[in-house]
Amino acid sequence: MIDVFLHNHNASLHATPQNLSYLSPINASPFTVQNSNIDLSFFDAMSTHSNIVSLNSTINIDSCIDEIFENFDHVFFVDGSVKPDGKVGVAIFSPTLNLNLQLKLPDNLQIYYVEGFAILQALTYAKNHSLFNFCIISDNIKIIQDLLNYSFDLSPHPFLLHSIITLVPSSGSSHVRIKWLPSSSNCTFLETVDSLASKAVSLPHITEIGWTWHELVHLTDNWVWRLWLEKWGSTPYGSYQATYAPTSNQSIFFKSRRSEIIAHRIKFLHSQLNAGLFKIGKHPDGICSTCGVSESNHHFLFDCVSTVDLRKDIRSLGVVSPGSWNYRGLTSNNRVMDIIIKYINSKNINF
Ligand SMILES: [Zn+2]
Numbered sequence: 487m488i489d490v491f492l493h494n495h496n497a498s499l500h501a502t503p504q505n506l507s508y509l510s511p512i513n514a515s516p517f518t519v520q521n522s523n524i525d526l527s528f529f530d531a532m533s534t535h536s537n538i539v540s541l542n543s544t545i546n547i548d549s550c551i552d553e554i555f556e557n558f559d560h561v562f563f564v565d566g567s568v569k570p571d572g573k574v575g576v577a578i579f580s581p582t583l584n585l586n587l588q589l590k591l592p593d594n595l596q597i598y599y600v601e602g603f604a605i606l607q608a609l610t611y612a613k614n615h616s617l618f619n620f621c622i623i624s625d626n627i628k629i630i631q632d633l634l635n636y637s638f639d640l641s642p643h644p645f646l647l648h649s650i651i652t653l654v655p656s657s658g659s660s661h662v663r664i665k666w667l668p669s670s671s672n673c674t675f676l677e678t679v680d681s682l683a684s685k686a687v688s689l690p691h692i693t694e695i696g697w698t699w700h701e702l703v704h705l706t707d708n709w710v711w712r713l714w715l716e717k718w719g720s721t722p723y724g725s726y727q728a729t730y731a732p733t734s735n736q737s738i739f740f741k742s743r744r745s746e747i748i749a750h751r752i753k754f755l756h757s758q759l760n761a762g763l764f765k766i767g768k769h770p771d772g773i774c775s776t777c778g779v780s781e782s783n784h785h786f787l788f789d790c791v792s793t794v795d796l797r798k799d800i801r802s803l804g805v806v807s808p809g810s811w812n813y814r815g816l817t818s819n820n821r822v823m824d825i826i827i828k829y830i831n832s833k834n835i836n837f
Pocket of ligand 1 (some may be wrong): 693717774775776777778781785789791
């Protein structure tokens with residue numbers, strides 16, 4: 487199974503577990519040292535102002551960008567985009583270098599990784615072109631904070647973080663900054679890079695990344711869910727999967743643990759009604775003492791003489807169409823489920 491997964495993602499095992507101790511030199515004093523190349527001043531200024539008017543009076547994004555262009559030879563605007571369908575694009579845009587780089591990455595990567603990858607690409611470009619005086623602007627607060635504090639332990643992609651930090655030029659003559667600016671502004675450069683990243687998801691060619699387990703673990707999650715849902719849809723296993731459409735979402739939040747248990751017993755078609763007890767050898771015949779037929783969840787909900795009131799309550803809600811008056815229809819509706827659970831609780835039924 488793992489082989490199929492790796493094959494599907496063009497990843498191979500030799501690209502995987504790097505030695506964790508490799509990270510230790512930079513990680514020496516994680517909580518006392520801050521990375522002086524990282525600039526969160528705009529974020530700090532925003533945090534201390536309660537509204538945008540008072541913010542604009544002291545710190546303005548346009549003047550901030552003007553200042554960056556005055557202080558650095560080159561400026562990179564970087565951005566990443568992850569679409570709802572899992573397609574991924576990144577862009578690196580530099581007006582000073584006339585650079586306009588767009589890449590499409592493998593599907594379903596996390597936005598944190600993608601934004602970090604964009605920063606890494608700008609640094610790689612700078613290294614390959616021997617640039618030592620430049621500023622990179624990103625709008626991803628989480629990765630910039632992790633870079634500032636060397637938070638390898640908190641980062642979902644510590645090797646990416648490490649790669650970024652080691653690629654920042656460190657000689658005395660270099661002048662390099664990675665700066666956070668908010669994406670929600672009308673600055674043309676920020677809009678340009680945002681649009682480039684968004685369009686990059688449609689590029690024909692996928693740029694491969696250096697996979698580590700940190701990226702793969704997240705992808706296996708998505709991948710296993712998808713396989714499972716596909717299997718559920720094509721060959722449902724058991725009465726629950728045959729009754730419900732495939733989903734990975736939990737549909738309801740419950741007020742109590744008891745209600746949650748009841749809901750699961752309704753949905754999984756197992757309960758402590760007589761038919762359920764009979765299955766596990768705790769009832770002689772599983773028959774409903776009122777009606778004389780098997781006391782299943784289905785009988786309880788639709789046919790039992792003693793639950794007439796429950797069906798009246800459900801009908802009076804007016805949310806179930808005649809076509810949905812079946813087990814799946816009723817129990818897929820959260821308001822109906824709520825009525826059923828309340829009914830079971832109020833009658834003290836051992837469900
Ligand atoms: Zn009955």
